Amino acid sequence: MTPEERTLRARLAAHALHAQGKTNTGPARAARWQQYLDQVDPDKILPEAERIKRAEHARMAFMTRIAFNRSRSLR
Numbered sequence: 001m002t003p004e005e006r007t008l009r010a011r012l013a014a015h016a017l018h019a020q021g022k023t024n025t026g027p028a029r030a031a032r033w034q035q036y037l038d039q040v041d042p043d044k045i046l047p048e049a050e051r052i053k054r055a056e057h058a059r060m061a062f063m064t065r066i067a068f069n070r071s072r073s074l075r
Helices: 003-019 026-040 048-074
Strands: none
Touching: 026 048
C-alpha cells in the first residue's frame, strides 16, 4: 500500500468514526477526571456534590494555566 493510500484509509476511518458520533478519548477523559477528583479530595471525605464542584474548578484552573503559559510563550 502506498503512503497516499494509507493516508486515505486512515482519513476514511476517522470520518467513519466521527460520523457515528464516537471518539476514542473516553477512557483518557475519564482517567483525567478521576485525577481531578483525587486531587481535590484524596481521602474521599467530602460530599459528592462538593467533590464534583471542586474537581470542576481544578479542571478550569488547569486549562487556564495552559492558556496563560501559551500566551506567555507566544509573546
